[in-house]
Amino acid sequence: xxxxxVTAVVTAHxxxxxxxxxxxxxxxxxADEVVVVRNFGGPIEGCEGRYQDILCPTPDTNEKEGRGLExxxxxxxxxxxxxxxxxxxxxxxxxxxxxxxxxxxxxxxPQRAVDSRGVPVTATHRELASKRPELFxxxxxSDFERLVRTIWPGNNSSTVVRRSWAVEWLPAFxxxxxxxxxxxxxxxxxxHRHVQIGADPLTLLRLHDANMSQxxxxxxxxxxxxxRTTCERFARSNGVLARIxxxxxxxxxxxxxxxxxxxxxxxxxxxxxxxxxxxxxxxxAVRHGAGRRDRGVFLTALVTLVSPExxxxxxxxxxxxxxxxx
Numbered sequence: 001x002x003x004x005x006v007t008a009v010v011t012a013h014x015x016x017x018x019x020x021x022x023x024x025x026x027x028x029x030x031a032d033e034v035v036v037v038r039n040f041g042g043p044i045e046g047c048e049g050r051y052q053d054i055l056c057p058t059p060d061t062n063e064k065e066g067r068g069l070e071x072x073x074x075x076x077x078x079x080x081x082x083x084x085x086x087x088x089x090x091x092x093x094x095x096x097x098x099x100x101x102x103x104x105x106x107x108x109x110p111q112r113a114v115d116s117r118g119v120p121v122t123a124t125h126r127e128l129a130s131k132r133p134e135l136f137x138x139x140x141x142s143d144f145e146r147l148v149r150t151i152w153p154g155n156n157s158s159t160v161v162r163r164s165w166a167v168e169w170l171p172a173f174x175x176x177x178x179x180x181x182x183x184x185x186x187x188x189x190x191x192h193r194h195v196q197i198g199a200d201p202l203t204l205l206r207l208h209d210a211n212m213s214q215x216x217x218x219x220x221x222x223x224x225x226x227x228r229t230t231c232e233r234f235a236r237s238n239g240v241l242a243r244i245x246x247x248x249x250x251x252x253x254x255x256x257x258x259x260x261x262x263x264x265x266x267x268x269x270x271x272x273x274x275x276x277x278x279x280x281x282x283x284x285a286v287r288h289g290a291g292r293r294d295r296g297v298f299l300t301a302l303v304t305l306v307s308p309e310x311x312x313x314x315x316x317x318x319x320x321x322x323x324x325x326x
Contacts, residue, residue, distance in 0.1 A: 004099045005032040006091050007074030007163070010051075011064040011156075012038040012082035018206060020045045021118075025085040025204075027051075030092060031078075035071050037064040038082070060177045061156065062237075066170050069163065077163050079180070084111075084157035085118070085204040093202060094160055101196075105165040106188035108181070109133065109198040110153040111205035121207065136197040144189075144255040145293060154181040157203045165193065172244060179237035186241050186255065190248050220316050227315065228273035231266040238263035257289075264290035265297040269315070272300070278308035 008026035012019050019036075023044050026034050034051040036044065039059070044051065054071055056064050065079055076098045080086060098104055110133055115121050131153045139147055148154070159181050166173075169187045176183050188195045242259035249256055268285035272278045282304035285291060291298025296318070303311040 004076055004095045005074040006094050007031065007033040007035060007072035007077045008080050008086065009065060009068030009072060009077055010034060010036045010080045010082060011061065011068065012036070012040075013059050013064070014039065015082050016040065016042070018083040018208075020047060022080055022082050022085060023047045023051055025088075026078075026080060026091075029086050029088050029090055031074075031086075033072060033074050035068045037068045037071075060174075060233075061180045062173050062177050062183065065156075065180050066174050069161075069166055069170065072163060075163060076160060077166065078160040079156050080203075081157045083206045083208065085114075085206070086157075087112075087202045087204065090202040093198075093200075097196065097198075098162065101194055103194040104196060105162045105191065105193040106184055107160040107196045107198065108152065108154060108185065109158050109203070110201040111155055111158055111203040112201040114204045114206050116206065116208040118204065118206070133197045134199040142254055145258045148182075148185075148258070152185060152197060154185060155203065155205060156181050157205065159184050161188075165191065172240065176237040176240040178233035179241075183237065183241060186245065186259070189255070190244065220313070223316050223319065224273050224312060227319070228270050231270035231273065235263050235266035235270055238266060258293070261289045261292060261294075264288045265294055268297065268301060272304055272308060272311060272315075275308070278304050278311070282311075 008031040010019070010022050010026065019038070023034055023036060024046055027047060027050055034047075035054060036051050037054045037056050039055065039057045041055070052071060054067055056067050058064065069077055076094055078086070078090070078094060094107070097107055110131065113121050131151065133151055133153050135151050139151060161184055166184070172187070173180070173183055238259050242256055242263055245253060245256035245259055264285055268281050268290055271281035282301035285297060285301045291301055300311050300315060303314060
């Protein structure tokens with residue numbers, strides 16, 4: 001065992017059902033410290049006296065992770081959503097990786113999808129499929145879109161950072177408010193420090209009806225409200241990241257361009273779902289390049305020009321298909 005210490009920061013908002021299993025997975029995996037940041041109280045079954053509890057009513061993921069990061073003492077901090085699990089070998093892998101490379105500040109890896117009971121499933125959503133993290137060593141360092149779309153298996157529960165480096169980014173992290181996994185990737189690349197993306201799945205990603213990333217178990221109206229809120233948050237976070245990238249790399253850098261266009265795409269979806277002048281939002285999205293690289297944004301914007309209601313129905317159907325589990 002190396003001398004590198006590992007802290008697990010477990011974040012939860014409202015959900016109680018899966019939290020004990022998440023905390024136990026970090027403890028049983030050998031984490032030196034577990035910090036739980038949540039907006040509700042009560043004991044965590046089977047973990048009594050073995051975790052630090054922090055109350056945080058703010059729903060923003062970044063604020064919760066930020067408070068956990070500030071309270072942690074480990075040299076390496078890994079984040080874990082309340083409904084996911086760390087694989088048994090994850091902590092030992094982190095100790096080895098960060099001990100062998102003192103300049104390593106960011107590590108990410110794929111996930112294995114499981115259902116609400118923890119049984120492995122196959123998910124067709126593009127966030128889980130068609131990613132090839134093993135190609136990261138071949139990435140040229142400039143094509144940020146390729147990195148995000150085809151290589152990076154981003155997820156909060158698979159994100160690990162070196163604490164001494166990460167705390168320097170907390171003001172911008174809190175400003176972004178959301179999209180924590182993407183933030184740490186961007187920050188590490190902008191820092192010109194060592195980054196690693198592993199190919200082994202060291203997190204169990206739980207898919208269930210209360211997971212805001214997908215639509216199973218929701219009505220069309222519930223999805224519309226959920227999707228609007230999510231897109232508003234992602235528009236804000238990508239906008240902050242785009243500004244930081246422009247300041248450091250220039251307005252026309254591949255990273256700044258991609259993040260700006262992504263922010264515009266999310267802003268369009270949020271306006272569409274909220275009914276805020278949807279046709280004008282569609283025109284703006286196309287003019288500002290939101291659909292230049294994203295076929296889904298471009299086609300939805302075109303449909304919106306004819307019928308915003310049809311565009312909303314198609315978005316719901318598309319999300320249901322993309323999160324099909326077998």
